[in-house]
Amino acid sequence: MTIHWRKSSYSGGANDDVCVELARLQQGIGVRDSKEPEGDRLTVDPAAFGMLVEEIKRGALDRP
Template sequence: MEHTLRWQKSTFSDGGNGNTCVELASTPTTLHLRESDDPTTVLTTTRTPLTHLLHVIRTGSL
């Protein structure tokens, strides 16, 4: 089954022209991340590795 990606902008976007933020879209099995100023480059991952990366960044253990 094909899913149409519905992109959501980060709440931390600058609010100006809206082109300097991270956008997220998800399907039942994957997460997709892109920058608004370069929407053709998309990082695709699953929840587990992204959760681990965010934990490492937040705790400063990177």
């Protein structure tokens, strides 16, 4: 299986190297630091990742 890592379309500018990258993996959604592509990776359940994205879109994580 070929893994295609992607950065957000909002990445860029002076801090282009301060990003996370995401990929669809057999086990779930892969998350890694763009500065260390061969470093540690986190794998997240797709349903849990989807819930996180929805919370971010709703602004729920901005609250104390």
